[in-house]
Amino acid sequence: MIEIVSDIVKALNKYTATGEKPIEVSVKELIEESSYIWDSNYLIAIAKDGSKEKRANLMVSTTLSSEEQTFQVKREHDFWKKLNPQDEYKAVVEFSNIAPETSMAVIEKLGRDIMRSRKEVPTVGSLGFVWVVRVSPIDNLDAIFQLYFKEDHITLSQDEAKYYIGWSDKLKTMDMRNFVCDPALMY
Numbered sequence: 001m002i003e004i005v006s007d008i009v010k011a012l013n014k015y016t017a018t019g020e021k022p023i024e025v026s027v028k029e030l031i032e033e034s035s036y037i038w039d040s041n042y043l044i045a046i047a048k049d050g051s052k053e054k055r056a057n058l059m060v061s062t063t064l065s066s067e068e069q070t071f072q073v074k075r076e077h078d079f080w081k082k083l084n085p086q087d088e089y090k091a092v093v094e095f096s097n098i099a100p101e102t103s104m105a106v107i108e109k110l111g112r113d114i115m116r117s118r119k120e121v122p123t124v125g126s127l128g129f130v131w132v133v134r135v136s137p138i139d140n141l142d143a144i145f146q147l148y149f150k151e152d153h154i155t156l157s158q159d160e161a162k163y164y165i166g167w168s169d170k171l172k173t174m175d176m177r178n179f180v181c182d183p184a185l186m187y
Contacts, residue, residue: 001128001167004060004091005154007034008132012156012163023134024057024095036060036090044092044121045080046071054080054117056124058093061086074122083123091128092118092171100136105185107133108144112176112186115148119171129171133164143180 011030015023028038042059046052065088071081094114098107111131119125131149133141137157141164145153149166156163168174179186 001169003035005165005167007031009156023097028058037064044083044124047079048081056092057095060091061088062090063088082121085123089127091130092124093130096133098133098135105181108181109186115174125172126170128169130167134161137162147178147180
């Protein structure tokens with residue numbers, strides 16, 4: 001995971017927000033000489049009737065797959081067909097661009113919703129997970145990142161923004177039983 005986080009940090013150090021592209025697309029384009037393949041807007045689940053999709057901002061893998069993505073339901077009455085595992089999948093990276101003065105409760109809910117949604121896809125839940133959050137330079141998300149990522153997080157400060165980057169070797173092992181903010185403020 002450290003190599004993946006290092007690639008992200010190097011790209012963010014070159015990144016200048018223009019608003020033209022989503023941050024994950026710009027970061028993917030700025031990653032150079034990586035050991036990994038970075039696929040943006042990666043399909044991880046699809047409704048059985050094809051009406052909805054779930055996509056990850058970036059899927060990190062070791063090789064270009066010659067296998068086509070496949071999806072299946074776990075139980076007959078499930079709504080979602082979920083991504084089947086492939087050996088080359090290593091991590092999912094999600095980005096959040098937070099507006100100034102957004103409350104901690106809203107930010108924590110956003111992160112929890114992302115993590116829970118990704119955990120619902122067993123293939124993704126068994127992979128590494130990285131959450132990159134862009135906030136104003138004065139915002140402080142230390143409590144959120146300490147709770148969910150423990151020591152596996154860093155802060156990258158720039159003139160126009162601050163980036164919190166948290167990671168886990170396996171998303172499904174992340175503890176979501178505790179909260180920083182009162183859950184009543186989130187829901």
